[in-house]
Amino acid sequence: xxxxxxxxxxxxxxxxxxxxxxxxxxxxxxxxxxxxxxxxxxxxxxxxxxxxxxxxxxxxxxxxxxxxxxxxxxxxxxxxxxxxxxxxxxxxx
Amino acid sequence: xxxxxxxxxxxxxxxxxxxxxxxxxxxxxxxxxxxxxxxxxxxxxxxxxxxxxxxxxxxxxxxxxxxxxxxxxxxxxxxxxxxxxxxxxxxxxxxxxxxxxxxxxxxxxxxxxxxxxxxxxxxxxxxxxxxxxxxxxxxxxxxxxxxxxxxxxx
Numbered sequence: 001x002x003x004x005x006x007x008x009x010x011x012x013x014x015x016x017x018x019x020x021x022x023x024x025x026x027x028x029x030x031x032x033x034x035x036x037x038x039x040x041x042x043x044x045x046x047x048x049x050x051x052x053x054x055x056x057x058x059x060x061x062x063x064x065x066x067x068x069x070x071x072x073x074x075x076x077x078x079x080x081x082x083x084x085x086x087x088x089x090x091x092x093x
Numbered sequence: 094x095x096x097x098x099x100x101x102x103x104x105x106x107x108x109x110x111x112x113x114x115x116x117x118x119x120x121x122x123x124x125x126x127x128x129x130x131x132x133x134x135x136x137x138x139x140x141x142x143x144x145x146x147x148x149x150x151x152x153x154x155x156x157x158x159x160x161x162x163x164x165x166x167x168x169x170x171x172x173x174x175x176x177x178x179x180x181x182x183x184x185x186x187x188x189x190x191x192x193x194x195x196x197x198x199x200x201x202x203x204x205x206x207x208x209x210x211x212x213x214x215x216x217x218x219x220x221x222x223x224x225x226x227x228x229x230x231x232x233x234x235x236x237x238x239x240x241x242x243x244x245x246x247x
Contacts, residue, residue, distance in 0.1 A: 044225075046209065046210075046225055046227075046233075047120055047225065049209070049233045050120045050121075050207065050209060050210040050223075050225065050233055051120045051121035052121070053195075053197065053207050053209075053210070053233045053234065054119050054120055054121045054122060054152075054195065054207075054210075054223075055121055056197045056199075057152055057153070057195040057196060057197045057207065058122070058150055058151075058152060060153060060196075060197060060198050060199070061198075061199075061200070062100075062101065064153060064196075064198040065101060065136055065139055065141070065153050066136070067198055067204075067241075068139060068153060068155075068196055068198050068204055068238070069135070069136045069137075069139055070241075071204060071238040071239075071241065072138070072139075072159070072238065074241075075238065
């Protein structure tokens, strides 16, 4: 990995047409400006994680919702609390 | 009432009040900006987010507090403005906004919730978006339900 030190306002070039500029530096965050041709997709690491997780969430099996509902009910019964919902559930049994 | 084809409930009638208009579609589904929010009593508290454009696309979601009662929103200024919410503070979950987390469930694997990217709905306008929690480190695969044991007794 190439490591470079930059001050606020300074930039890095990748190839001829991608520029990464440090716009501002906060206490725990940096604001970065990226200039790139439209053909270069730019997205944060987190967005890629969420994109693939959304694909997984959209692809769940047709009995998935019923399974989640069953697991949630089992969880409610395992951890009796003083909430009225739990009391209702016990009365039904 | 208009009708639509759904992934889980077949053909249903829906009311325009139940339609969420996304400022931008969920990540990876950017073109999908209209979803119907469906609640089915036997499946409660599960909420279905059914795409109006694509019958085969439906997310299974839960109110975030079902998964994490201490969940804290961290909407960016551009999210607040897209949702037409006050810019100077985070909205109150359950009062001003509905906050849903998308669920991934696979056989013999823990069920996970995407706490990193909740779907936030302005309860007044029904404007919605999927945001990226950036202030707090929430997981996109938060395990909250363990798989069922194979041997079922009783």
